[in-house]
Amino acid sequence: QDVTIPIIVKDTTSFYWQIVLAGARAAGKDLGVNVPELGAQSESDINGQISILENAVAGAPAAVVISPTEFKALGKPIDEAAKAVPIIGIDSGADSKGFTSFLTTDNVQGGRIAADGLAAAIKEATGKEEGEIAIITSLPGVGSLDQRHEGFVEVIAAKYPGLKVVADKYADGQATTGLNMMTDLITANPNLVGVFASNLIMAQGVGQAIAENKLGDKIKVIGFDSDEKTVGFLKEGVLAGLVVQDPYRMGYDGIKTALAASKKEKVETNVDTGANLVTKANMADPKIDALLNPKVN
């Protein structure tokens, strides 16, 4: 295994990125490539990711796969890095022309899907696309979360005038904070009919609040990404839906593309790996099931 292709994710402590890494690992094994799994420890740690990128490039790899944590900030470092090695972007973009190839889910699109999903769920429960809704974002200042927020708000404003965002909250990345915020929202807004919890940890916390108060029928929650816990919530009807991306494929194809690029083969410049709305109704589909139960390890 002489070929080394590091993969740099945004936050190694999140399950979503672990799936990406699992995909990359599998690709590494299949293709005989050495795949160091790197990443900052928080999506908001931009400086940390720049340092990691610098270190990775210093190791003279064949190529680097990276998921830039911030669009603008990673631009120049990637430009710089691209002078030395081919760079493959996954998940999110960066302000750089240095990418050899891009495999992304569009987070804005994910937000749009969530908005449609929420409206549909509310309509199913109340018969109309009307009522008060809330947004709970895990952390401020995180690019992908901002994009989801953007997509969500955009569609709500354009397509569902009956849905009013009465609370737009930012937590501190802790499930407990999400939980506390949600219980307080329930108290303060008795007419709440829907919530968008835009990442896994918030979906867990918000789901817990809904479960505690047994409000699954009244308040519809759309989460983002999935794990055992949230899938359980989905089954129980606590969560109305999850927007699920294909992180495994992103990781796998990222390494594959990078290897190809390092061999100067021609690669596709833009690949959309897609985002899907999972509900109780479609969760048994084999395709969806594969997304919900990625082969981690």
Place this chain on the structure above:
Amino acid sequence: MTGLHDITKLHAEGHPVAKGEPILELRGLQKKYGAVEALKPANITFLSGEVHAIVGENGAGKSTLIKLLTGVIRRTSGEVFWCGKSVQLATPTEAIARGINAVHQEVVLCRHLTVAANMFLGDEIQANGLMRKRAMTEAAQAVLDDLGFNLPAGALLSDLTIGQQQLVATARAAMRGTQFLIFDEPTAYLTRQESAQLFRLIRRLQSEGVTIVYISHRMEEVFELADRVSVLRDGTHVGTRLIGETNDAELISMMINRTIEQIYHKEHLPIGETIVETRGLSGPGFDDISLSVRAGEIVGLYGLIGAGRSEFALGLYGRQPVSGGEIFWQGDKVKIANERKAMDLGIALAPESRRDQGLCLNLPIGLNINLPIFDRLTKGLTINRRREIENADKQISDLKIKTPTRRVLASAMSGGNQQKIVIGKWLSHGAKLFIFDEPTVGVDVGTKAEIYRLFARLLEQGAGIILISSYLPEVYELSDRLHVFRQGKLVASHTYRSASHEEVLTQAIGV
């Protein structure tokens, strides 16, 4: 411009007052701490060039007065006239600028800095905005040498013993207090030798025109040094006397409103069994010490500062590991590995530094007094509150600790009262062997007498006492046997009054 120049400059700025004229006048000076009136409105005049002693019981308000004059605390009311002009003296800086400086009762220096840095603190020698450390060390060393204090200016203050720290504070004040210099019990931690040096220093300063205020509980010092003496009692100024027109007895009766017939209360009790015996005990700071203590006797340890007496006591008490020798407790060979072991055997130690070793200053008096015996006050899971309170109150009244309640923090006590707490801690412990290391530092005459009587009571109960003191009259008058330490070795032993003061002194110095 150097620091020393600064000082001379300040000197020049002062308004010279002819010798014998009032330099500092207090008119109705008063200090209240909440409801406590530490100093009742006082009118005292200090004359230029005199040595003015202030005496009074513990808590009489002496230190409070000093703190008012040096800008450490602010007066509640009253006026102060400096060279005839009304002044605020609101901050230490102001006092320093007028040439007023003090050696406070508790050494207030920075432990983490060197001797030289402490001496020049706030008044560093500088060149081009940078400190001249070498110059300061040299200048400090010069001052120390000039005063005859054998101290290295480059040493860290925390490496010095309390006595040595006191000397540093003295040197520092002498360097700065160019007009008016106050000593608050400067000899408390000093031996005869250092005291003698200090007296020489005071006389020298006096001859240079500096006005000196001298606070002490030792009458002989007052009579040796002072021109006039003022007495405080319970915060009230009860009078000022010319030294030639008064005597011990009068001062004491002014101080405590009664007379003491005898300070050194010594009863010769029948000596009992040996309680503890050390054979060739060695450790850090002491070497090959063999001595014994029997029931009913006081064994005195005398020596100069740093002679190793405290280290020996700490070694015996298990605080510091001993490197050689044996300890026999009531005839049995024992190993005292830690303080708890010593306490369980029946040893009590009242350590020399009340601030560093003796007291939890920011905790209440009651807690401090009961600290060694909480295990005995415990019933089941919790402390027996009633007994806890009883014991604390008993010690407070027995020792006449001057406090309204046991809840007051130890830090709010006057120096002497703090010392009483340190002793009170051990009285209810009921030990067989009491080690008192400098027990009467800063304690007034009346209380001293009481403490000595207390020793007698302990002896009557069959205990033995090791009395470590740098105050020769005390060890000399009280000890049934007196051991002299020099440089960590036991160099001489005497029975009660079998040698003269001079002999003991000579042995301690080792001429």
Place this chain on the structure above:
Amino acid sequence: MSVETTTETAPVPKRGMNILFGLTLLGLLLFLWLLLGMSTTSFWTSNNISNLLRQGSMTAILAVGQTFVIITAGIDLSVGAVVGFASVTIAWLLQAGVPLWPAMGLTLLVGVAIGAFHAFGIVRMGLPAFIITLATLTSLRGIGLLITNGSTISISNDAFTDFSRADFLGVPSLFWMVLVVAVPAYIFLHLSRWGRYLFAVGSNSEAARLSGVNVNRTIYLAYILSSTCAAFVGLLLASRIGIGNATQAEGWELQAIASSVIGGTSLFGAVGSVHGPLLGAFILATINNGANLLNVNSFWQRIITGALIIIIVYFDQLRRRASR
């Protein structure tokens, strides 16, 4: 300018001064509650009060444990990490099929072990408390992430997860847990000799030692209590959010320390109580709860929290100075 002012500390005997102090922080808390009751309709609903009690509970317990350590003039930065780690431990044990009670017991034991390790580092290795607990903070998160592989472990034991939602006598079980910790803690700190020893060690460890206090043992005690409280909170957290996740409770150490300090504990040691940190924790919880009810923008919420902390501690400071 007159010189009538005396600002220095002049403690006149203060009967029940400590209790009074507690009361006045309580006064502040009640004042906040009154204010919120007037400005929102939902504050004084039983539902919201339950929420509030639940929200403050975990920090309160952490703060009590932390207070023991701070009284000895130490600090325990690891409590947040211990909470996260304990949640992983219990989830992992339950997943592995260990029955509930032994699993909880083991988790608490892990807390004991961590505390003992801290004390060992401080007492035997001579490390500053800040360093050793910072190191465990870092390492524990790593170990927890390793165990969960960066993800979460779901807890399927319903008896366990239902607990945090349950009420007893109309009061949330989580708040009962605060009492379960606080009452023995009060007895320990204020009525037993061990509590006195904590204060003595924090005030002057040399004096304590010479008075026969086993200083090392006292330090062990303090850190073990703190870590065990944290592990206990980890159990509660796991029960509440139904998952084990090593990155949870990030920053809770600062919350706990802040609660403790707001409650009158001095970071220089030897000053502290059990009721103070409890009030501190519920004051912080009230600020957050109130901001949520008033639908204050999340960013403003941070600003207000900071400002309120300053104001509360300042008033408390004033009152204490005045009562001297």
Place this chain on the structure above:
Amino acid sequence: MSVETTTETAPVPKRGMNILFGLTLLGLLLFLWLLLGMSTTSFWTSNNISNLLRQGSMTAILAVGQTFVIITAGIDLSVGAVVGFASVTIAWLLQAGVPLWPAMGLTLLVGVAIGAFHAFGIVRMGLPAFIITLATLTSLRGIGLLITNGSTISISNDAFTDFSRADFLGVPSLFWMVLVVAVPAYIFLHLSRWGRYLFAVGSNSEAARLSGVNVNRTIYLAYILSSTCAAFVGLLLASRIGIGNATQAEGWELQAIASSVIGGTSLFGAVGSVHGPLLGAFILATINNGANLLNVNSFWQRIITGALIIIIVYFDQLRRRASR
């Protein structure tokens, strides 16, 4: 021998003890570098050394500022938040069309103001340093988020953003900035009377006051320096990441304090240097850099970081004890 002498306790002054200590931490750092040089091929490449220097730089500067505060027996928890806030400030000012130099000057002034506010809280309001800086930490993040509306502000000034990438004499400009801070800091702390006053205040503020040292002014100085260093780091960070974002530099306060403590600063005050925190910061940076080069799993990386902190400080402790 004359009567004047009391020769017994004449402790020898420990000349250069402090320098020795610095040297030995340096030894540890070099040892780590040697080790990494042997176990990876890429460590000693100029590229990697540049990276390493860049990565340690910001923490190093923060740690120096923090050290001033810690020497006075205080603490500054806000530095991370100040970094984030400064990055927002400069980005905002540049966006508003303020020219580069005035914008940078204003940002530094913001740092000065924050530090002055801390000192005000401590000196005038009598608040514990922990509380006032924790409160600013919370509030500043909120204000920054409010300004950016929770998002980021891009910086389009290329001169500014290129700076952090530039080299001068083959050494990264960021590392030069460390020298720009450290050299005056050294002169200030070790050679000027102000530095000495910091130590005096931390050692015994009462003694310092009695000596005529203006204690309040000294405290103002310490906190202003710390916040200004943080604002300076905020500029560097903004230059490096090309955006202003209020949530950046989260947890850097702990990194800075840890660097300082690893570098021999005592949290009880009056012990510390300028070179110590620098070495501490670069030791931490080396651990991270090395772990990345060795492709250590990021979870293991945390575990190892924690363990190494313990080991390094322990050895340092041992050495210092031995050298007594």
